[in-house]
Amino acid sequence: MTVMHTRPRAFSMMENTMNERPFAQAINRLREVDLRPTRQRLALAKLLFEGGCDRHVTAETLHEEAQRSGARVSLATVYNTLHQFTDAGLLREIMVDSGKTYFDTNIHDHHHFLCERSGELTDIPAHMVTVAELPQAPDGRRISRVDIVIRICDQ
Amino acid sequence: MTVMHTRPRAFSMMENTMNERPFAQAINRLREVDLRPTRQRLALAKLLFEGGCDRHVTAETLHEEAQRSGARVSLATVYNTLHQFTDAGLLREIMVDSGKTYFDTNIHDHHHFLCERSGELTDIPAHMVTVAELPQAPDGRRISRVDIVIRICDQ
DNA sequence: TGCATTTCTAGAGTTATTCTAATTTAGCCT
């Protein structure tokens, strides 16, 4: 399956070598999308993108994590920042169940396992799913994305 | 002067069961799962299943529709009924975006177009999508369903 | 027809999210 993603390249704190100025990449990346690199945005970027592993966070979970790490960021700012990062192509929004919005640090073409017991999301790289045939988009429309959620349960 | 004492006819469940053929199936289905065919449930079943076309409703939209049709059903009952119908296998729940829960009258294997402009859902019969390869479910789990949402936008 | 059980309902409560308006901060310009 091929869906056109003309999205900015993933922003990764891992690209910083240890001795480079901390946050240099983050600051540049935020500048590119006209977001001032404030203390709050940098703290959240660090939590989201440092460590490199793909994450699925809610505003609430990221806020708690920020508190625990000692960063003083309001919940309103966490919401604002998650949406700004999403608009900037640094995050992807996923709405999958139970009225909660997840933000995915993996912006590459991929799909998800959804655990029906816990609600946990797990990435599936795009190459592991082959869609041989898709219907045409209705007249005057085009396909912007194909989201595949594989729901898993016990046994 | 003549005063008409036309006592409102008592509601007869038997009459409805026998005469209103479109609901015979729903009523039997409800009986199977121990849901009494009450005035409210039958009114909502009529709105949902009469006309045959596949629908994607929210509690709010179905409640408005019920009001307009003259049925007096509380919003709480609409929520209860939609969940009961879902548990009974008469509806399927879809959570696709914007924190709203949609209920789908099409319970057969199928997928959806999602209009990114309006949020409107449209059915795609399962045979129009061919999935050639799927990843294995994690150890001790099995795939319960594969949901495919094709997001469409303008142009 | 009486009675236990189920269902319905208004309104209160909850949760996730957005809005508002006052305060603080960032970036730029002397």
Add this chain to the structure above:
DNA sequence: AGGCTAAATTAGAATAACTCTAGAAATGCA
């Protein structure tokens, strides 16, 4: 460095979409 202005942050209020509660009504059974 100090001042200015737009952007950003924040606490708390507001909203949206449910969910719960507890009393009233309907239902089905004997």
